[in-house]
Amino acid sequence: MARYIGPKSKIARRFGEPIFGADKVLSKRNFPPGQHGNNRRKKQSEYGAMLAEKQKAKYTYGVLERQFRNMFMKSAKAEGITGEVLLQNLESRLDNIVFRLGIAPTRAAARQLVGHKHIVVDGAVVNIPSYAVKPGQIVGVRERSKSLEVVEVSLAGFNHSKYPWIEWDEATKSGKLLHQPERADIPENIKEQLIVELYSK
Numbered sequence: 439m440a441r442y443i444g445p446k447s448k449i450a451r452r453f454g455e456p457i458f459g460a461d462k463v464l465s466k467r468n469f470p471p472g473q474h475g476n477n478r479r480k481k482q483s484e485y486g487a488m489l490a491e492k493q494k495a496k497y498t499y500g501v502l503e504r505q506f507r508n509m510f511m512k513s514a515k516a517e518g519i520t521g522e523v524l525l526q527n528l529e530s531r532l533d534n535i536v537f538r539l540g541i542a543p544t545r546a547a548a549r550q551l552v553g554h555k556h557i558v559v560d561g562a563v564v565n566i567p568s569y570a571v572k573p574g575q576i577v578g579v580r581e582r583s584k585s586l587e588v589v590e591v592s593l594a595g596f597n598h599s600k601y602p603w604i605e606w607d608e609a610t611k612s613g614k615l616l617h618q619p620e621r622a623d624i625p626e627n628i629k630e631q632l633i634v635e636l637y638s639k
Contacts (some may be wrong), residue, residue, distance in 0.1 A: 473532035483551035490566075495628050499528045505568065510637055521630030526618045532559065533567035535577050537608050538597030539613040540602055541589055571615050578612025600625075 482490070496506050513524040523608055528534065533549040542548035549567045551557055557564060557573065558580050571577060579589055589611075598606040603619040606612075621630075 460597060491629050491632040492636055495633060498626055499506045499534060502547060519636045524633065525621065525624055525628065525630055529619055529624060530571050531567065532569040532571055533613060534566060535571050536603050539577065539606060540593050540598060541579055543592045547588065547602045554587065556580050563581065573615050573617050576612050578597045584611050
């Protein structure tokens with residue numbers, strides 16, 4: 439299973455945002471990495487801004503280049519605004535749904551739970567992080583995995599109401615995808631129109 443395994447703090451510093459989750463390094467070094475990172479005042483080109491936005495989206499959702507391009511092509515053929523459809527497709531990935539449900543503290547942890555067969559979709563084990571969850575499907579923790587410490591700690595005090603497109607059932611430790619999220623509800627700071635413009639060149 440391909441995934442990014444490089445230094446995450448450097449990536450977060452490059453964008454100036456905690457895209458992998460809370461990062462203490464950002465509060466101490468809120469400037470780009472590298473020898474001259476603190477003195478860098480280079481003006482970013484239009485193309486550079488588009489490329490940076492695509493890279494930010496890729497790292498945020500844990501998707502590699504070919505997978506991301508394929509997802510964009512699929513989004514471009516679908517009905518609706520391409521950029522919004524792209525984000526909705528990224529949001530509907532199983533690892534992201536597990537993260538949004540609070541079952542895992544980060545998307546990387548969610549991907550690991552999925553890969554290790556701790557997650558079920560409509561009662562059946564699914565170990566493919568990129569699996570596209572459809573509205574109406576129920577995602578939950580496998581019965582024998584509900585007592586896992588990482589799951590219990592992550593769910594403790596988690597506010598499920600901040601994601602209105604998902605319905606959580608505490609008794610069964612599962613959640614239903616009610617519908618695709620509206621763009622205004624997706625909290626990620628991604629300028630999806632720049633990604634569309636990049637692929638349109």
